[in-house]
Amino acid sequence: MRVTVIGAGAVGGALAALLDRAGHEVSVTARGDHAVALTESGLTLDGGFGAHRAGVAVVARVPADTRLVIVATKANDTAAALAGVDVPSGCPVMVLQNGLGGDELVRSVLPGSPVGVGLALFAASLVGPGRVTVTAAAPLVIGGDARSVAVALPVLRAALPERVDVSADIRGAQWTKLVINQVNALPAITGLSVQQTVADDRLRRVLGAAMAETVAVGAALGVSWQAIGPVDAAALRPLQAPGAEGVAAGEELARMLARGMGDVPNPASMLQSIRRGRVTEVDQINGAVAAAGRAAGVATPVSDAIIALVHEVERTAAFVTPADAATRVSTTQD
Ligand SMILES: NC(=O)C1=CN([C@@H]2O[C@H](COP(=O)(O)OP(=O)(O)OC[C@H]3O[C@@H](n4cnc5c(N)ncnc54)[C@H](OP(=O)(O)O)[C@@H]3O)[C@@H](O)[C@H]2O)C=CC1
Ligand SMILES: CC(C)(CO)C(=O)C(=O)O
Structure with a gap:
């Protein structure tokens, strides 16, 4: 065929x-x-x-x-x-x-x-x-x-x-994948692999916050989280805890995903776009969370900061250090 x-x-x-x-x-x-x-x-x-x-x-x-x-x-x-x-x-x-x-x-x-x-x-x-x-x-x-x-x-x-x-509920599956794909942007911002991103305490905290924010927006919209790979509704429930507890649960999820990627460095698809001088999918991934947040009345400061950083790297072709990336995202959360 x-x-x-x-x-x-x-x-x-x-x-x-x-x-x-x-x-x-x-x-x-x-x-x-x-x-x-x-x-x-x-x-x-x-x-x-x-x-x-x-x-x-x-x-x-x-x-x-x-x-x-x-x-x-x-x-x-x-x-x-x-x-x-x-x-x-x-x-x-x-x-x-x-x-x-x-x-x-x-x-x-x-x-x-x-x-x-x-x-x-x-x-x-x-x-x-x-x-x-x-x-x-x-x-x-x-x-x-x-x-x-x-x-x-x-x-x-x-x-x-x-x-x-x-999947009988592909929209719920897409939202579940959207949580996983919070791993994409930080490599595009810093030039590091997903595994290096998750190993860095500062970046992992940002990633945990981005995942918790995505879950908060999805929950506000009534998304039915689906089982895809190792992630399902039960795995995402702890991310709905408010504040630091939800972020820490996001960090745990990030660690689990990085372990599943094994030892071969995974740049994720967004860093590959940056390396080839292409515009990234950040507006369709992190931007989708921010847009849905606006519709649901949920603030998305982490996504907003990440989107701005990825667009900056697209424009300048200069990666941001993990320390600067973490500071610039966390400042917007305070
Ligand atoms: N890579 C991964 O591990 C994963 C990726 N995904 C998702 O899969 C999708 C594809 O990602 P990925 O495979 O990484 O992306 P790639 O950039 O590697 O592949 C897309 C291909 O499409 C080509 N292309 C773009 N525009 C045109 C055009 N107008 N005419 C012909 N060819 C064109 C690109 O060419 P050019 O290089 O010239 O732009 C590139 O070769 C994305 O949504 C990504 O998020 C999902 C899971 C895992
Ligand atoms: C799951 C992951 C992170 C695999 O690389 C992916 O979907 C991507 O790179 O876009």
């Missing part, structure tokens, strides 16, 4: 290689040096999902015989990446993105397509043109439009070495 991946970077590239390994015909959209390398040498995958060299077709338009489209650009690139690629009318789409709003955007651009959501719990890095490494193997959770899930589930289950679970 032909699967077309729009945005075959870290996550999309890992899936493209796995789908090729499972015997599918795989087309990808890509740009720049990465597109050149994919055309000339194929896509090389290594790390936690095993090694594979995939032959993928780099295309400007989605081939008409495509049976499943996977959108795996950063959320902020979605609209541009879908422009002019001519997704066949009605073709099922899976949006593999963090943050909120990616699937709604795809639905508005492709009104004829059933749109599902994929939440990758594994960690992947685009380490060079045509080269993807999985730094931590973990499951995938999918949900959303039943017609998209029905097509994607058997294909993904046969291709991925880890579990592919279906």
